[in-house]
Amino acid sequence: MGIEDKLLQQLDLNLLRTFHEIVRRGGIGAAARVLNRRQPAISLALKRLEDHFGTALCIRSHQGVSLTPAGRVLADTCAQIFEDLRRAPHAVAQATGAIEGHINIRLISSIVCPELDESIASLHRRHPGVEFRLEVSPWRPIVSSVSRGEAPIGIACDSAPRPELRYEPLIRETQQLYCSRWHPLFGRQINDPGVLAGERFVTTGADEPDDVRTFRQRYGLGARVSGEAQDLEEAKRLIRNGVGLGFLPIVVAGHDGNRDRLWPLLPPGLLPGYHVYLITRPSVSPDLVSQLFLDEIRRRLLARGAPGQVIDIINDPD
Numbered sequence: 001m002g003i004e005d006k007l008l009q010q011l012d013l014n015l016l017r018t019f020h021e022i023v024r025r026g027g028i029g030a031a032a033r034v035l036n037r038r039q040p041a042i043s044l045a046l047k048r049l050e051d052h053f054g055t056a057l058c059i060r061s062h063q064g065v066s067l068t069p070a071g072r073v074l075a076d077t078c079a080q081i082f083e084d085l086r087r088a089p090h091a092v093a094q095a096t097g098a099i100e101g102h103i104n105i106r107l108i109s110s111i112v113c114p115e116l117d118e119s120i121a122s123l124h125r126r127h128p129g130v131e132f133r134l135e136v137s138p139w140r141p142i143v144s145s146v147s148r149g150e151a152p153i154g155i156a157c158d159s160a161p162r163p164e165l166r167y168e169p170l171i172r173e174t175q176q177l178y179c180s181r182w183h184p185l186f187g188r189q190i191n192d193p194g195v196l197a198g199e200r201f202v203t204t205g206a207d208e209p210d211d212v213r214t215f216r217q218r219y220g221l222g223a224r225v226s227g228e229a230q231d232l233e234e235a236k237r238l239i240r241n242g243v244g245l246g247f248l249p250i251v252v253a254g255h256d257g258n259r260d261r262l263w264p265l266l267p268p269g270l271l272p273g274y275h276v277y278l279i280t281r282p283s284v285s286p287d288l289v290s291q292l293f294l295d296e297i298r299r300r301l302l303a304r305g306a307p308g309q310v311i312d313i314i315n316d317p318d
Contacts (some may be wrong), residue, residue: 011052018045019057020078023071027064034283086291100129101289106142107134107155108207110232111276112251113171115304116155119297123289130289138207138230146279152290154279159210167277168301173249174273175212177221178262180242186263193219193266200226202238202246207231212247215272221245236262247272 021031022042032039050057057071067075103123123130137145139156146154147162161167177193179185190196197220207230216222226244229235232252239246240261250271253262278297280286286294 012048015045015049015052016078016081018042019049019074020082022046022058022065023067023075023078028060099127099289099292101287102131102133103153103289103293104133104135104151105153105155105293106137106145106151108139108142108157108276109136109230110249110252111155111171112249113276115297115300116170119293119300123293123296127289127292130292136231138205139209140206143279146281149281149284152280152284152286153294155276156279157209157211157274157276158279159274164281164283166280166282167275168279168298169275170278170301171276172273173209173251173276174271175209175247176250176253176264176271177245177247177266178239178253179245179265180240181261181263182242183245183263185245185265188263188265189267190265191267191270193221193270196221196245196265197223200224200244202227202229202235202244204228204232204235204247205230208247209272209274211272211274216247 018031018035021034022028025031025034028039028042028046032042035042046058053070053074055070056068057074058065058067120132124132135151139158142151142154142156143158143162143165145151147165155170157173158167177190177196193215199221201216201222201224203222203225205228224244227235227238227246229238232248235246236248236252238244239248245265248262250264253264278294278301280294
């Protein structure tokens with residue numbers, strides 16, 4: 001029996017998965033949390049794998065683990081193995097032409113993102129049996145639902161990324177402060193937002209991004225609330241009809257912001273902005289149709305060039 005055959009008969013695939021997570025997470029403690037196992041069990045699995053190959057694969061330190069040359073080779077092999085295994089059900093299902101099910105996406109209101117729209121359209125054309133369920137919600141409940149594993153995909157802003165989640169920049173939104181055409185400020189530019197502290201405001205409540213809230217509080221804006229709507233289109237309706245001043249993403253204001261029904265009050269250099277992320281939980285394997293959607297949108301984002309780096313926070317005090 002050759003060494004390759006002997007290795008395949010004796011090697012437990014779970015050992016490779018454990019090693020793969022140690023490498024991905026940068027440490028034994030982080031891998032233990034992802035795999036829901038104790039650190040000594042992860043350390044023992046690593047030792048068993050090293051015994052199989054007869055060489056050290058990792059060197060532990062206070063900063064985590066570093067790979068030996070042999071470890072780097074095996075890490076690359078494991079990455080390919082688990083990527084192929086992840087894609088295998090997709091390939092088999094697509095070969096039968098019988099992919100059905102539903103995809104649940106929780107997202108903040110009024111997202112303007114061509115890659116999102118194109119991904120939905122492409123997935124529907126290829127798999128018409130897939131049902132799309134889009135649930136609009138304020139951003140904090142979206143992040144929490146993904147963190148708890150209740151939703152496989154979230155699209156939201158988040159000023160304090162959570163260590164268990166993966167954040168992939170989808171778009172960058174910039175918000176402008178608008179008034180209606182009936183407001184006395186219509187046609188003017190305000191260089192000092194603080195002069196608007198006494199004005200009545202329309203707010204978006206729990207859906208307001210932290211960056212916009214911080215901006216308002218810095219200048220004392222929004223102490224007098226005359227309207228609130230967590231859906232941006234409804235907030236836009238209130239602002240447009242003169243209920244109060246209000247912040248909206250420029251892309252949401254759209255043609256109304258073209259100085260006919262909504263008037264932009266602040267100069268461009270003052271405007272608050274933030275990223276909207278595609279949010280997933282790496283430790284929870286998505287279902288088949290969710291993974292197909294993620295593959296599609298990630299491919300399109302990569303082709304476009306993401307507006308920032310993926311945020312994948314790992315805190316691993318081994």
